[in-house]
Amino acid sequence: IAEYYRQYLNWKNTSADLLQDRKGRWWLHIVMEVETPETGATDEVVGVDLGIASPAVDSRGSQYGSDHWKGIEDSTVELRRRLQSKGTKSAKRHLKKVSGRQRRFRKDCDHVLSKRLAQSVKPGATLVFEDLTNIRGRAKMRKAQRRRLHGWSFAQLQAFVAYKAEARGVNVDFVDPRYTSQKCSQCGHIERGNRPSQAEFRCKKCGYECHADYNAAVNIREDFLKLRAAVNQPIVVCPEMGT
Template sequence: MLDETTRQFTQVFNAVCAYGWQHSEKNGVRLHHATYYDLREAYPRLNANVLIQARIKATEALKSAFDRKAKGRKAGQPQSRQCPIRYNERTSVLNWQTQEVCLSTVEGRILVPFQVPPYSSKYAGYQVTTADLCIRNERYWLHVVVSVPEPDVPQSDEVIGVDLGLNRPAVTSNRHFLGSRHWKEVERRRFRLRRKLQSKGTKSAKRHLKKLSGRSLRFHRDCDHVLSKRIVEHATPGSTLVIENLTHIRSTSKIRKKTETSRRLHSWSFAQFHTFLSYKAQERGMQVVKIDPRHTSQTCSQCGHQARNNRRSQSVFHCRSCGYQLNADLNAAYNIRDKFCLAQGGTSVLSGPLSDGLSSHASV
């Protein structure tokens, strides 16, 4: 029954996507009026609310595809071979005590037992908002979204600047260098393997490339989870995390094409990282703020002198004016923090000058 429900849900999703793409339509209301009644007649056994959720998913996919097309990027008609069913409070009832969930199918409602993975057990018992039923390796997984109340954490005056980069994933103004150098080597190894498989061009090589693509996506996702968790763990609950607004960095960057740095820049999942950091910080009563990243790497956090040649190398910052020297990423983290503090009240939240960095000729 779940297999048949998934099949019909996928067909509805593809039908709405086909109509929207052919008519250049991405408005959810107009798509609903144009497709709902025909789809209800074509799929009478599919719950009406489940059918509407398929249309909503198709609308989201169409909006993403049209946005890519408007930016001049490669985009085609969205299509799915096995679209996960989206359930809400009207089409599913989850009981945390008995660990059973009631789901709508083409044959009516069925009661299915479930198990909560250990890493998700802390969220068990909260109010369920939506859930997606996925099939992975011939097993069903219910991805449940729960509503967690805001924590009662007293607000702190601490502000922490976070410099994100390709060489060092994250450096904080409270002097924590986070991330692993092993991540970069894993990416290099996979790039060499991908290039070797692409040169072969056989069917088995293409199958291997497809598996490698999924593995890389999961690896990036795991790295973003680990990095965001480490940043939150090293911050005081109730404090403010300040990061750079890296939107459009791929189009504004002056890095030469066809280099390792350019390749890593275009595979940098900073938007996903910001999402993970935001909800992890929210759980501890912290807020995440974005600021303009311009000149944060060229400005001395000690005297404020700005010059391109202040940064002698990727890792060394040496001010041409006052001689202040320290790690370049740490200097940028200080500037990010101070830039936010100046915008808020004109003074730093810390005692002393705007940057309490390392002593004048020290390096990290």
């Protein structure tokens, strides 16, 4: 048995399904369970910004992803565009194959990214993301950026991070995404003009400059810490005033 699969030998098998795909191939899908470690939350909190300039950047300044991935994605998008413009039967067949490869490539990238993120912190730490339900309408982007963003599943990446983090005893939480990309992480000034480009942040008030995704990741972390502090505030009951 391959070394990679040995980690699953002690997992509990709960169910299995034997399925046949359209090409006549048979697949055995096995659902397994394993107890996750019970680890109390520590003070380690890392904000993570998922974006376009870089697939992921955290509040420590670490970047995840590679230019190689971006190059493959861009060339695939261009190939799809050319095939769609032809409109012939052979082009449509080729387009279907290319689309399938692209989905698998993106899924593989998400698995690699999510594993790196989950392993980047110690058990008990908290990884904080934006709630990206409406990310596609969040930023004003060029056509190429919109195309790449609309095709990528941020929900899938976050789901992969969630289950891999849980297996390591790492917590995952989310914050409101409003103004994380426009707010200066140094002085707190909020202005759309603070972000002159997708990758650049330059505060109009204090002049602070940094990578835009890093600035957003720091804001994500700080927003979570403020929210957690507010939730943990003790309830104080004032004594009744005498008459």
